[in-house]
Amino acid sequence: MATSSSAVPPPAAELVEELVIGNRILFQQNVVDAFGHISVRHDKDPTKYLMSRHLAPGLVTADDIVAFDLDSVPVHDISKRYYSERFIHGEIYRARPEVVAVVHCHAPQLIPFGATKAMLRPIYHMSGFLGTGVPVFEIREAGGMTDMLIRTPMLGKALARALGDKQIILMRGHGATMVGTSIKQAVYRSIYAALNAALQMDALRLGEPTFLAAEEAAKAAESNDGALERPWALWKRQAMSE
Amino acid sequence: MATSSSAVPPPAAELVEELVIGNRILFQQNVVDAFGHISVRHDKDPTKYLMSRHLAPGLVTADDIVAFDLDSVPVHDISKRYYSERFIHGEIYRARPEVVAVVHCHAPQLIPFGATKAMLRPIYHMSGFLGTGVPVFEIREAGGMTDMLIRTPMLGKALARALGDKQIILMRGHGATMVGTSIKQAVYRSIYAALNAALQMDALRLGEPTFLAAEEAAKAAESNDGALERPWALWKRQAMSE
């Protein structure tokens, strides 16, 4: 974190460190490549969030983390370059008070579901969080002919509206956005949404899959939320030893 | 192994070491990710088995190995967290006296077969052990609407019953469980069951595959059982040098 003279208190060092690790894990697990980003709500001020400056997630360090307000304006330093799609984060934090972390990615396995009518559904218990439904955002409805990016508060609001109370939204011709009540949960959901997509594509070629029932999915999601430390410990070791 | 004052004698250090290596191999070969587990029957007491505490297999060391009885109660220390699905292991050891090792995994290639009507069959000699048939466990029949996990002795018994005298069982919406008469055999079967699944999916898209006949499969399985040291030496070097 760059030092600051503003009224916004600095976030806990542990939170910044966890956000850095989240960036690295998303890269090491192939959820993001040079593009995509992860943010976390500020622990001292819920009207702010923390995210890296314009940088590939695999290269992010604590010094790159910046605070933004919910309009996605950097709090301290407007001289650097920031992710042009930071409005995804700000508008979701505004619309969903319980959300603590947001991931935006172009995970390859998710793109085909966003581009077709196929619905992403939970094929196994690891992705029970998909069971409440996965909407698809069509940017043409909100913005007409664009470069596909969420470059404005208006587009960010439209995306947040399309997300509603769900945990993940696919974005046609672009990628996906996932939320969570912690960095660990949002990272978990990103990794297993992508893996579920790959497994579902394979299963669809084999026959008619039996997906998890809504009740199975809800129970599985709750169970998995109780075991987030286990994969995090492994992912962290893999990501930080590179 | 944690030291102990109970009546259960400590297992051979070599067995614990082999179990640790088995954990690492399953991770390095992508059979397990942060989830899944491998156990071995206790060499001094067939009514006990050894398995890691609640930990990603890729992180397991000898100090993490714990003894359980066939009710899957830890023998020495009930204060730690253990795998919630340890009943898979205990109930299979109870039902199958000849079984010495059990692997439970969510190998991605196996999920599509568990979720559809497609039958996993031996497409080449490396997976002859599939030739006696691969049942699919539907947890709804045993437990109704669950979180998909084998969390109770009752579900463990139902799984063991569905496994019958087979070497592997797929679990709908969840994963798979393999058994063997040694750690090496159970690990071998895990790796080649997953690989066979991938090859079979490819072959099914090319045309009607000729699978191994039952007699071919049985003979191939016997031959492979005589060559387990060869892949183990390679996998061990790959897994332990990470």
Place this chain on the structure above:
Amino acid sequence: MATSSSAVPPPAAELVEELVIGNRILFQQNVVDAFGHISVRHDKDPTKYLMSRHLAPGLVTADDIVAFDLDSVPVHDISKRYYSERFIHGEIYRARPEVVAVVHCHAPQLIPFGATKAMLRPIYHMSGFLGTGVPVFEIREAGGMTDMLIRTPMLGKALARALGDKQIILMRGHGATMVGTSIKQAVYRSIYAALNAALQMDALRLGEPTFLAAEEAAKAAESNDGALERPWALWKRQAMSE
């Protein structure tokens, strides 16, 4: 660069270094294996271009970079072995004055599109540059029965003609060639053309994909051109630390 006594001035060391990095990135990102090549137009003389001698791109160093004229004759040293397909580069530089870098590769994901009637189209914003169309070069029309390689100025001219004003051309039974106004842009296009091909194959199996509209593709391509430094920094670190 080998030293030289000819009239062609030496290129900037930074350009040679960037070309070396481009070689390594293309290998590390699986765009090329031992075959394929990347060139850049000479910064001091637009009638010359720079490329490695006959060597796998993953092994190229600054000492291997050689200058060629637009007839693809090496300027200084005709004693070494050079890529037999260097005419791809020379003839495209001759036909397209604005082109500064050329990549030729056999990226596995692109071969199926070159061998069938399926058209490569932009499935997401990262590959907006595909939106102006991707022609397929049929060497039989230009050269009859060949070894498929662009071994002559005549074949190079035919390829350049088929490329026209596009950014990429597929070559039936062979590979693909991409151009850019910088090394970074040509490398970017190579990586995302291959990734788009993989995603499109997956999407086609799921249903009828919605591809980017021409206007979306054009706008996305322009946006991406403004963010080339971000992936380059990551790819460079990955490629040069091997």
Place this chain on the structure above:
Amino acid sequence: MATSSSAVPPPAAELVEELVIGNRILFQQNVVDAFGHISVRHDKDPTKYLMSRHLAPGLVTADDIVAFDLDSVPVHDISKRYYSERFIHGEIYRARPEVVAVVHCHAPQLIPFGATKAMLRPIYHMSGFLGTGVPVFEIREAGGMTDMLIRTPMLGKALARALGDKQIILMRGHGATMVGTSIKQAVYRSIYAALNAALQMDALRLGEPTFLAAEEAAKAAESNDGALERPWALWKRQAMSE
């Protein structure tokens, strides 16, 4: 090589070293896993060939290389364990005097073609050597119900007969065998046969592929044979630095 007092002269150290490198490359390039083998005809005695003892190719060193006669009997030391399928090698060397190297593998991409009626055909110039046809060996015709392995001279002779004058043969439910006039050529053919299979599977899902015409394939194969040093240098560096 173990020292010897027999009448068979020791092979050139360079040949043994090249064979070791060939073993490691086949492993590093995923043509073989713990199973599969590569041999070379003895440079001092064409009625002998060199191959590792029973060991995963990725672990082979010069000390593991042993000489066999064409009956596949080890020349010096019958006390060790050898590959049970060494008759593949001995019988092909007997039947094909021009063959200098033989690879046997279970490359995953090739298994689906051996198990179905789909014919492996050259989809691009890198695999022109496939253009003369790829027979499939059905071991049931030669040996009835077996463990699928070429365990006897009789089965080895049947395989060599089925191979005929071709460069590669698929083995139903088992794997493939490739030959070459050098270690480098046999390794090249192994790697690109597997890659071609993957590309062909993708192309078949996209539409009706245009394969290389026989004349194109023959010319491409000849061209590639003139460039074997280029990939070998890269593969060697990758394999020997592990």
